[in-house]
Amino acid sequence: MSLRVNDLVVEIDGRRVVDGVSFEVPNGSRLGLIGESGSGKSLTALSLLGLLPEGATASGSIRWNDTELIGLPDRELARIRGDEIGMVFQEPRTALNPIRTVGRQIAESIRIHERIGRREARERAIAEATRVRLPDPETIIDRYPHQLSGGQRQRVAIAMALAARPRLLIADEPTTALDVTIQAEILDLLLTLVEEDGMSLVFITHDLAVLSQVAVDGVVLEHGRVVEAAPVSTLLRSPASEVTRGLLRDATATLWRPDGGTA
Numbered sequence: 001m002s003l004r005v006n007d008l009v010v011e012i013d014g015r016r017v018v019d020g021v022s023f024e025v026p027n028g029s030r031l032g033l034i035g036e037s038g039s040g041k042s043l044t045a046l047s048l049l050g051l052l053p054e055g056a057t058a059s060g061s062i063r064w065n066d067t068e069l070i071g072l073p074d075r076e077l078a079r080i081r082g083d084e085i086g087m088v089f090q091e092p093r094t095a096l097n098p099i100r101t102v103g104r105q106i107a108e109s110i111r112i113h114e115r116i117g118r119r120e121a122r123e124r125a126i127a128e129a130t131r132v133r134l135p136d137p138e139t140i141i142d143r144y145p146h147q148l149s150g151g152q153r154q155r156v157a158i159a160m161a162l163a164a165r166p167r168l169l170i171a172d173e174p175t176t177a178l179d180v181t182i183q184a185e186i187l188d189l190l191l192t193l194v195e196e197d198g199m200s201l202v203f204i205t206h207d208l209a210v211l212s213q214v215a216v217d218g219v220v221l222e223h224g225r226v227v228e229a230a231p232v233s234t235l236l237r238s239p240a241s242e243v244t245r246g247l248l249r250d251a252t253a254t255l256w257r258p259d260g261g262t263a
């Protein structure tokens with residue numbers, strides 16, 4: 001299982017917002033896409049899933065194993081999204097339906113790829129809720145999203161993304177909207193689950209400190225272009241580009257606070 005992105009271009013109204021991006025995600029690897037706000041990270045991620053906004057077009061090549069994703073019919077893309085590639089976004093609210101209990105939503109994610117009856121669906125939802133370390137899973141699955149904290153909602157979104165046991169997880173700033181203590185817990189959870197399932201990971205962040213905790217390799221974007229691609233340890237120790245040096249300066253406070261906390 002591998003993902004190969006080659007010369008990806010995304011245009012919106014004739015503007016190249018992603019401009020010739022290439023990277024590879026071999027089986028079981030963890031890649032970080034990093035860059036300042038507006039550098040094209042999210043549109044790159046959405047291209048991988050065939051979820052670009054109205055008016056945006058992608059060209060180039062995105063190969064998922066032997067399948068070219070660019071130009072693939074919506075129905076087939078939807079199947080790959082449900083079964084093989086999972087995704088988690090910055091704002092869990094967007095992934096959740098406000099008028100359905102979280103247990104039902106987790107069960108629906110399981111049903112996309114598996115036939116299960118009502119009673120089994122409940123048991124499975126509880127198991128998935130337990131796996132993402134939601135407190136008191138048997139009670140919490142009967143709650144609605146607004147009755148949960150932001151961190152709990154993101155755990156539900158992660159449970160839904162991973163219910164089908166995808167081979168690749170794409171996480172776009174999944175902790176950016178959360179309190180710092182919760183951020184660390186969610187990162188730890190994601191890493192644990194990625195390892196348990198032997199998934200590959202594409203992790204998107206603007207924060208080099210966060211990147212250093214989850215990714216092995218990094219691709220730095222600026223204005224939709226790759227400005228540097230290197231192991232994360234190299235980006236931290238000897239950044240080659242001005243962009244990466246800037247990201248490092250912004251991240252320094254969080255990386256080296258003496259109390260081990262994050263700024």
Ligand SMILES: Nc1ncnc2c1ncn2[C@@H]1O[C@H](COP(=O)(O)OP(=O)(O)O)[C@@H](O)[C@H]1O
Pocket residue numbers: 012017035036037038039040041042043044053
């Ligand atoms: N729906 C959209 N319509 C027009 N421009 C967009 C849209 N989404 C993103 N853009 C533009 O594309 C560029 C890259 O956006 P994005 O991929 O969201 O950046 P990032 O995730 O790195 O912050 C930005 O300049 C942004 O303004």
Ligand SMILES: [Mg+2]
Pocket residue numbers: 041042043172173
């Ligand atoms: Mg973004």
